[in-house]
Amino acid sequence: MGINRRDFLKGAAGSGLLLAADASPALAFGPRTPKELPPDAVGILFDSTLCIGCNACVFRCKQANPHMALRPEFNVPIGGLKIHDTPIGLSENTLTVIKLYKHDGGHSFIKHQCMHCIDPACVSACPVTAFTKDPKTGIVKFCKRVCIGCRYCQLACPFVAIGFKWDEPFPEMVRCQLCDHLIPLGKYAACCSYCPTGAALYGRVADLRKEASRRLDLEYGEPYRFPVNHIESGRKSFRPAAKYYPNIYGDTEGGGLQVMVLAGVSPLRLGLPDLPDVSNAAVSEGVFKTIYKWFAAPIVLLGALVYLAYRNTEEYRKPKDEDD
Amino acid sequence: MAASEPLGGKIITKPFIFFSVIMFITLIFLVERYIFGLGSMTNMNDGFTWGIWKPWLIYIGTAIGCGGYAMAIMVYIFGKGTKAHYYPLLRFAILTSLFGYTLGGTSLIVDLGRYWLFYEFMLPWNWNLTSVLLEVGLCMALYIGILWLEFAPAVLEKLKKKKLLRVFKKVFFVVVAFGLLLPTMHQSSLGLMMVIVGHKLSPLWQTNLLPLLSVVSAVMMGTGAVIAGWIGTAHIYKRPYETNILSRVSVVMMGLIGAYLVLRFGDLIWRGQIGLIFAGDVNSFAFIIENILHIIPLLILASPANRISPQKLFIAGTCLLSGGTLWRHNYLVTGFCPAPQWVFFPAVGEVVIVLGFVAFAMAAIPVMLKVLPVAPKSDH
Amino acid sequence: MECHEVDKNGKKLGGGVSRRDFLKFCAVMAASIGLPLGAGSKIAEAITDPNRPPVIWLSFSECTGCVMSLLQAHHPTLDTFLLDLISLDYTRMFMTTAGHTATALRDKSIEENKGKFILVVEGAIPTKDNGIYCKSGGRTALDILKDVGPKAAFIIALGSCTVWGGAAAAHPNPTGLKGVDKILTDKTVINLNTCPPSPYNLLSTVIHLLTFNELPALDDKGRPKFAYSRTVCNNCERVYNFRAGRFAWQFGDEGHKKGYCLFALGCKGPQTFSNCPSILFGGAGAETWCVGIGHPCCGCAEEGVGWTLPLHQLGDPLYHFPPSHFARIDEPVGMGATAAAAAVVAGSVGIAVGAGAVLAKRLGKEEKKAKELSEKEDATVAKEE
Incomplete structure (x- = not known):
């Protein structure tokens, strides 16, 4: 049989309609409004130029969080301290890791961990609200009870900082929660409380941002009193400032991060992703919420479809001889 | 409407046994997965956290299963006055959808890490209304139900429940409307799910148009599956090819493919990423193959003339099917790079489980065709 | 070879050593300088040679700490060292003669052994105002050194003061103290850092010179490599605490009591090159060296660290080569393709494509047949007509 011009145009028009009906809002609407940093949000400032690679943070992190040894048999406490292992990256056993970046002129250490985004993708992605962002401290928390193990959070996380216990029959997700279980005890993140040089510095994000920009203003070699452990601890390390790459990673990247990085080289060379200033969660939710605003579009579409289906199944509804 | 009839014939055939063996091997791996955890038999890692199960069983499986959706669009939306032409294949299309979606849904029991808490997903107080996955999951669960309802007439006919069938036919349009709405929603959301991964997906695929492309591609893949599937079935079981219907469908297809390609390349040019096609790496190669298909x-x-040739239609349908499959595979596996250091290639167990699900469909669909009145009645 | 009186049982008499003890000592020395086992006998030969070159020991701006530390040595003891092992022709400290007699002996020995003797310098040399701030026998230190230095076969700068000024040259350094190699710029000076220097480093160096009559392998700062090629941290018994992040944060806190790493207290171990932790201090017993007794290393062996950096300022680890135990940024994670997996994937794709191709071919054949059939029918119809 042949196809006439009319049929063809109808087909083309039909497809056009389908396109228009569905996702044209995706084109027309931008990201949703970015999330604000809670005023008392806490975070970490990691200064790569201060890090000496002593791995205290990695070890203390494993100690502060339960069952973090690389191999289960290492979880046996010996003399009150768990055996130290050498992780190669973030995993279900390692919530923070110091990695080495080597280049011709030298090397830098970088602390990889959950960056506690101000607008976290995992919180946006989780279908069962297992991830929440603390409204006061801004810490991204994980609630194991409801997690169904779909691993969409891992997919969404720009830093691949969420672990999954792959080798267990009844697994769970594992992530850095900035030691929020220590806060009621009057302590703070274990990695920072044991960092001897102040490379990992804990404190209010607002204070840390000020501190970071102060450091960027330092001349190369200018002596400076670097705060150690907690920005309010009063403990200082006196030493000349290194040469800084003029960017606070996490000030704007990915909609802002509560864990910020200062380094002597571009943070992008230290294994941190090149993120736009708008968070992925905002982009995704911008499209998503536009399509499903008040659930209006689906309801209108459903109405139209019910009408069309009713009109076009007239014949079908009629009782016919062959049915009897 | 054109009536349907069972194909009849032996149920236990050689292919049936072949696919059953594959399913048995799959069962062995499943036992391993439940006893020793996902890591024991897959290569999934924190970077490539979805491995190939979700891409193949959810994304590709349900897109192949969009045959019912695609044919329903043709019949119920654009089918006024021409519905008789499309009807005969609608049931066949819904049958493919049924398998695509039901198997996709079932695969979650294998894929979910904490599958025993699956019910948490259904509890409204747990819902995270910003999660695209929530929309996909609920919508898909609902659609599986709708598909079974859409398929119910075949079963009811078989069981000779005339009264029920008549009542059912009265409200069938509501089922149809939902059967059109839900795939539009979740197929677009499936595409939207990858928007949040941002830089981890190569710019060749990462775009805010993913939801739109995803729906269009799902309709194309569904139609491709119906065309190729029906011509194959008809060839094997010596049924009429229904080329007059398929050629009408293929006209709509041309419009869709055209629109898809315009959107795909227009988007690439608009974002200024068109140069990546010539980068000469795996991504550009995958992109070229995908678009050639x-x-x-x-x-x-x-x-x-080609539109009425079963062979050409079969080739076109298969290409469309593989093109859409490759596009999905590309934006979920090939073009996905969590960070340069992450390595992934599926393990044997992973592939075997996908094959097991495919084998189940390949074994069960002929049985359904033979037993239930699905295939259009032969005039001969 | 008779080097000391022994009774018939081989036991040593008086303060001397038995032949066995002596050979043992030579073997130990060989090991400590990093020489092969057989070198022990060569050493024995060298240090019993009656014509072995003498040692001239000059003392300038110093605190006698270097010599005091020598007194701590017990294998061998100082007397054995001085009386049996080296031929010490002049030293201000241990000579029974004094004044002009001593100076005359020194000058005589220098003249007699010109170009052969070993010069050990102890103490920094004031250079301000022509070096008038340190004088001996009416001559300034600067003058003596400039006079004696060029005549020596080998020059050993003993102690940090002698190497670069050390404690004496700490800011503001009013007398302009300088190290030996700043003054004798055209001679190679063997620098034995640390304050005070380890007696065994001196002994090993002297014996090396006596045995081989050549310099031991030196690093770019003139320090013998056998003693100064590794940082204090490298052999420190507390270093595993450093790797594990176990630090003493204050003197007397729990970590300090438990013997944790002293880095957080300002230990300069990471940037100080010395063998303190391996040979300990002065042979005074187990763990008796600064870090061993709970005090952070102050970097006395490193110019620019000791007496320059604040005592409790954090050290700055100098990794000349970053340690290999760190995960690299691009450390690969995950499993790539295995042969089996690749085969399964290729096989499944192949079967799918093959099945499609076969079906397409059969469809084509069928179509052709149908076409021929219809053509034939048409032909028959035409014929009938």
Whole structure:
């Protein structure tokens, strides 16, 4: 049989309609409004130029969080301290890791961990609200009870900082929660409380941002009193400032991060992703919420479809001889 | 409407046994997965956290299963006055959808890490209304139900429940409307799910148009599956090819492929990433193959003579199907790079489980065709 | 070879050593300088040679700490060292003669052994105002050194003061103290850092010179490599605490009591090159060296660290080569393709493509047949007509 011009145009028009009906809002609407940093949000400032690679943070992190040894048999406490292992990256056993970046002129250490985004993708992605962002401290928390193990959070996380216990029959997700279980005890993140040089510095994000920009203003070699452990601890390390790459990673990247990085080289060379200033969660939710605003579009579409289906199944509804 | 009839014939055939063996091997791996955890038999890692199960069983499986959706669009939306032409294949299309979606849904029991808490997903107080996955999951669960309802007439006919069938036919349009709405929603959301991964997906695929492309591609893949599937079935069981219906469908297809390609390349040019096609890496290679597979059916179907040739239609349908499959595979596996250091290639167990699900469909669909009145009645 | 009186049982008499003890000592020395086992006998030969070159020991701006530390040595003891092992022709400290007699002996020995003797310098040399701030026998230190230095076969700068000024040259350094190699710029000076220097480093160096009559392998700062090629941290018994992040944060806190790493207290171990932790201090017993007794290393062996950096300022680890135990940024994670997996994937794709191709071919054949059939029918119809 042949196809006439009319049929063809109808087909083309039909497809056009389908396109228009569905996702044209995706084109027309931008990201949703970015999330604000809670005023008392806490975070970490990691200064790569201060890090000496002593791995205290990695070890203390494993100690502060339960069952973090690389191999289960290492979880046996010996003399009150768990055996130290050498992780190669973030995993279900390692919530923070110091990695080495080597280049011709030298090397830098970088602390990889959950960056506690101000607008976290995992919180946006989780279908069962297992991830929440603390409204006061801004810490991204994980609630194991409801997690169904779909691993969409891992997919969404720009830093691949969420672990999954792959080798267990009844697994769970594992992530850095900035030691929020220590806060009621009057302590703070274990990695920072044991960092001897102040490379990992804990404190209010607002204070840390000020501190970071102060450091960027330092001349190369200018002596400076670097705060150690907690920005309010009063403990200082006196030493000349290194040469800084003029960017606070996490000030704007990915909609802002509560864990910020200062380094002597571009943070992008230290294994941190090149993120736009708008968070992925905002982009995704911008499209998503536009399509499903008040659930209006689906309801209108459903109405139209019910009408069309009713009109076009007239014949079908009629009782016919062959049915009897 | 054209009536349907069971194909009849032996149920236990050689292919049936072959696919059953594959399913048995799959069972062994499943036992391993439940006793020793996912890591024991897959290569999934924190970077490539979805491995190939979700891409193949959810994304590709349900897109192949969009045959019912695609045919329903043709019949119920654009089918006024021509519905008789499309009806015969609608049930066949819904049958493929049924398997695509039901198996996709079932695969979650294998894929979910904490599958025993699956019910948490259904509890409204747990819902995270910003999660695209929530929309996909609920919508898909609902659609599986709708598909079974859409398929119910075949079963009811078989069981000779005439009264129930008559009542059912009265409210069938509501089922149909939902059967059209839900795939539009979740197929677009499936695409939207990858928007949040941002830089981890190569710019060749990462775009805010993913939801739109995803729906269009799902309709194309569903139609491709119906065309190729039906011609294959008809060839094997010596049924009429229904080329007059398929050629009408293929005209709509041309429009869709055209629109898809315009959107795809227009978007690439608009974002200024068109140069990546010539980068000469795996991504550009995958991109080129994927789009060639979309262009071939367009070229084939452009000639009216080809549109009534079962062979050409079969080739076009298969290309369309593989093109869409590759596009999904590309934006979920090939073009996905969590960070340069992450390595992934599926383990044997992973592939076997996918094959097991495919084998189940390949074994069960012929049985359904033989037992239930699904295939259009032969005039001969 | 008779080097000391022994009774018939081989036991040593008086303060001397038995032949066995002596050979043992030579073997130990060989090991400590990093020489092969057989070198022990060569050493024995060298240090019993009656014509072995003498040692001239000059003392300038110093605190006698270097010599005091020598007194701590017990294998061998100082007397054995001085009386049996080296031929010490002049030293201000241990000579029974004094004044002009001593100076005359020194000058005589220098003249007699010109170009052969070993010069050990102890103490920094004031250079301000022509070096008038340190004088001996009416001559300035600067003058003596400039006079004696060029005549020596080898020059050993003993102690940090002698190497670069050390404690004496700490800011503001009013007398302009300088190290030996700043003054004798055209001679190679063997620098034995640390304050005070380890007696065994001196002994090993002297014996090396006596045995081989050549310099031991030196690093770019003139320090013998056998003693100064590794940082204090490298052999420190507390270093595993450093790797594990176990630090003493204050003197007397729990970590300090438990013997944790002293880095957080300002230990300069990471940037100080010395063998303190391996040979300990002065042979005074187990763990008796600064870090061993709970005090952070102050970097006395490193110019620019000791007496320059604040005592409790954090050290700055100098990794000349970053340690290999760190995960690299691009450390690969995950499993790539295995042969089996690749085969399964290729096989499944192959079967799918093959099945499609076969079906397409059969469809084509069928179509052709149908076409021929219809053509034939048409032909028959035409014929009938």
